[in-house]
Amino acid sequence: MTNSEHSPVAHLICPEAYPHAVQQIHLRETHISWVFLTGEFVYKVKKPVDFGFVNFSTLDRRKHFCEEELRRNRILAGDLYLEVVPISRGPGGKLLVGSSLDIVDYAVKMHQFDEAELVSQMLTSGTLSQADVDELARKVAANHRGAERAIDNDWGTPELVRTPALDNIAVLRPLISSPERQTQLDQLEQWTLKRLDDFSSFFSQRKTKGFVRECHGDLHLGNIVRWRGRMIPFDCIEFNPGFYWIDVMNEVAFLVMDLDDHQRSDLG
Structure with missing residues (x-):
């Protein structure tokens, strides 16, 4: 998946993309990731970018760094971080979170928290x-x-x-x-x-x-x-x-x- 060809945003702002009930989705974006807030859970997807100091340009690299994000954050954040989940292309080209049919990307899944508690x-x-x-x-x-x-x-x-x-x-x-x-x-x-x-x-x-x-x-x-x-x-x-x-x-x-x-x- 590349920024120009297959941005996941249009798909992952749809509740149907998730394996659990979703009422409303909020998108947060940084220069290196898309973050989808679904109410109960948050899914963080790495952008396929290479800025030198950070390189997420291939699917293998994004998977690796999702796994590293999970490993490193569990040291201090424990069960706030849940797992790395695949994102697959399903029927009609729609993206499905948690499906392993035709994996096109990965996301770090974590509990959503009240931002007033930051x-x-x-x-x-x-x-x-x-x-x-x-x-x-x-x-x-x-x-x-x-x-x-x-x-x-x-x-x-x-x-x-x-x-x-x-x-x-x-x-x-x-x-x-x-x-x-x-x-x-x-x-x-x-x-x-x-x-x-x-x-x-x-x-x-x-x-x-x-x-x-x-x-x-x-x-x-x-x-x-x-x-x-x-x-x-x-x-x-x-x-x-x-x-x-x-x-x-x-x-x-x-x-x-x-x-x-x-x-x-x-x-x-």
Whole structure:
């Protein structure tokens, strides 16, 4: 299935495509996936794209990364994630979720939750408590303690820490036309280079001591939900190991920065 030839959207917004009762379907779209909310369950379908840092261009790759998404998210999210299901072409060319007749794609199936229970929404509504944050901290810490360490690979070396930091600047440079902004970007680049040099030995020590581990990779407030009375991180990165084989301190800092950006550094 390709974007141009067989987009699944027209088929999967129809209740008849699903093996269970569906009253209404809502579609959410990102640059790499379609997400179908059916009321009781959510189905996440990967777009057949190749952006370099993520490659879902073939059916085999989409199946593999659906399986990786299920495996990795079950570490923290448990039974929020249910299974990988096939999507097949049935009579008349219609797509059917859960059928294995003529498989054209795959989806990750998970329970649908109340979006008001997203931590980002709870923070806005004032329903997020210190007890919630403490529970989340304990869960993340426990996961980090048990996570596999990057011992026999290069993840977390100074060179691999350096590359994405400088890549971010390279991506921004052609998008900026203002001389003032270009000067600011130059200053940021020089600051980044200096800090990378200053902390190079520290990065090496952190890796040697085993602090580079298989982490969530995208732990911000919009990827945490209070579900069935528990704080659940979900939607971790599955498509690029360089994004999730990181220092545990990196992961914690990402979440604390998000709290600070929402003017709630007191919860960090």
